[in-house]
Amino acid sequence: MKFSLCFIFTxxxxxxxxxxxxxxxxxxxxxxxxxxxxxKASIENFYFMDEEFCDLGTKEINANFDLVLFDKNKKVLNxxxxxxxxxTVIELLxxxxxxxxxxxxxxxxxxxxxxxxxxxxxxxxxxxxxxFKANQKLIGEGVVQ
Amino acid sequence: xxxxxxxxxxxxxxxxxxxxFAYKISIYTDQPDEVKARDVLxxxxxxxxxxxxEIEIEIKSVASASLNCGPRLGNDRLIGCDTQDITxxxxxxxxxxxxxxxxxxxxxxxxxSVAVITSISPSTMMLHEYLHTLGLRxxxxxxxxxxxxxCSDSYSGPNMAMIEPNPDGYANDGAARGQHMxxxxxxxxxxxxxxxxxxxxxxxxxxxxxxxxxxxxxNTNSPxxxxxxxxxxxxxTCKNANPPKATWQPGREASxxxxxxxxxxxxxxxxxxxxxxxRGVRRKEAPPESVSTAVNSSIRRxxxxxxxxxxxxxxxxxNIAK
Numbered sequence: 001m002k003f004s005l006c007f008i009f010t011x012x013x014x015x016x017x018x019x020x021x022x023x024x025x026x027x028x029x030x031x032x033x034x035x036x037x038x039x040k041a042s043i044e045n046f047y048f049m050d051e052e053f054c055d056l057g058t059k060e061i062n063a064n065f066d067l068v069l070f071d072k073n074k075k076v077l078n079x080x081x082x083x084x085x086x087x088t089v090i091e092l093l094x095x096x097x098x099x100x101x102x103x104x105x106x107x108x109x110x111x112x113x114x115x116x117x118x119x120x121x122x123x124x125x126x127x128x129x130x131x132f133k134a135n136q137k138l139i140g141e142g143v144v145q
Numbered sequence: 146x147x148x149x150x151x152x153x154x155x156x157x158x159x160x161x162x163x164x165x166f167a168y169k170i171s172i173y174t175d176q177p178d179e180v181k182a183r184d185v186l187x188x189x190x191x192x193x194x195x196x197x198x199e200i201e202i203e204i205k206s207v208a209s210a211s212l213n214c215g216p217r218l219g220n221d222r223l224i225g226c227d228t229q230d231i232t233x234x235x236x237x238x239x240x241x242x243x244x245x246x247x248x249x250x251x252x253x254x255x256x257x258s259v260a261v262i263t264s265i266s267p268s269t270m271m272l273h274e275y276l277h278t279l280g281l282r283x284x285x286x287x288x289x290x291x292x293x294x295x296c297s298d299s300y301s302g303p304n305m306a307m308i309e310p311n312p313d314g315y316a317n318d319g320a321a322r323g324q325h326m327x328x329x330x331x332x333x334x335x336x337x338x339x340x341x342x343x344x345x346x347x348x349x350x351x352x353x354x355x356x357x358x359x360x361x362x363x364n365t366n367s368p369x370x371x372x373x374x375x376x377x378x379x380x381x382t383c384k385n386a387n388p389p390k391a392t393w394q395p396g397r398e399a400s401x402x403x404x405x406x407x408x409x410x411x412x413x414x415x416x417x418x419x420x421x422x423x424r425g426v427r428r429k430e431a432p433p434e435s436v437s438t439a440v441n442s443s444i445r446r447x448x449x450x451x452x453x454x455x456x457x458x459x460x461x462x463x464n465i466a467k
Contacts (some may be wrong), residue, residue, distance in 0.1 A: 047342035057425020098406035110258035
């Protein structure tokens with residue numbers, strides 16, 4: 001029963017795609033990297049997946065980065081504001097207690113999975129740029145591989 | 146016709162988005178019996194507000210070498226992990242967030258873009274570290290050497306505001322609200338009847354955080370009702386900074402960001418729920434009143450199970466729970 005209804009739903013989502021949600025498309029999962037030492041960001045990996053994805057999480061409330069995807073004509077295809085914790089904090093617990101002990105910052109690269117909803121063919125996406133949200137400084141750009 | 150089709154789609158949504166479209170968390174662990182990872186999974190399943198969202202959690206058992214964990218800063222007790230490989234592997238399977246439980250006898254963990262805890266640490270430590278992943282700040286008192294790293298003016302986070310009160314005080318509570326509410330991330334959750342000043346409206350602060358009273362862990366399906374009203378409570382996080390900095394938190398009770406036996410507290414619960422929603426994580430039992438609310442999530446139509454991805458070369462995930 002549930003499966004059948006979902007099948008119908010899937011068909012209808014495709015038929016009335018634009019009507020239901022303008023943010024629906026194919027799923028592109030990526031690995032974003034931020035190097036806190038160099039203060040540079042990049043997208044390390046791109047995984048185009050055979051799944052439909054309606055992205056309603058494009059503006060995270062505490063976002064500190066803007067990620068923008070472009071086509072070959074440098075037209076913006078997708079833009080997403082995300083939060084990425086920019087540093088690793090190692091915390092020790094006091095044994096058998098609920099209190100924290102020592103606390104150290106490690107400036108190691110940070111990685112986060114970021115999903116995009118891609119409308120059209122995946123080959124349309126050719127490049128990306130990453131900006132600090134606070135000042136819109138460009139901190140990374142590259143091509144889609 | 147279009148309206149009818151839209152209505153029909155809306156009616157079908159609850160049947161379809163309850164399972165396959167959840168936000169996916171993968172707990173990577175090298176602990177042979179996966180006990181701690183299961184504890185972590187249960188903590189997320191039962192702790193408000195995580196329990197109110199469509200979050201699918203799997204446990205993925207991997208070899209120790211795959212986690213790339215080891216001592217940091219020359220200290221065997223400080224365990225850190227290079228998470229690039231597992232983040233990439235997880236991304237290839239459509240996972241949204243990676244967590245790591247490292248088989249290790251030292252108490253501790255790390256907060257960053259990927260939350261890590263050791264297998265001997267309480268599962269609530271993963272909640273604490275994951276809250277760092279979402280941007281929440283520590284609420285415990287930093288030593289002077291630690292305050293140097295954190296207590297800059299930009300340290301504010303969803304659970305912490307850095308506001309230096311007026312030296313001359315305030316005319317009344319309204320004046321303080323007008324000046325400072327824009328600096329309080331949880332301001333929308335402070336009710337009008339809750340003052341953000343004391344001493345007749347002249348001094349900033351609903352009160353002070355009491356470290357001897359811990360927020361009650363909330364395993365119910367509704368926001369925490371015990372404890373103080375959400376307000377503006379002065380904390381101690383940066384009092385050892387040079388010069389000392391005033392920090393403010395949403396609750397009078399100490400939260401899990403200070404003590405692991407504490408709950409999130411009502412203010413942090415509200416902020417975490419807001420963050421998850423802004424990430425597109427869908428609430429359970431979303432009302433089908435309109436498409437925009439009913440599809441308040443990352444909706445996916447999976448065409449193949451996670452473990453059929455050819456890039457997965459380690460053991461298949463188990464213990465998937467929602």
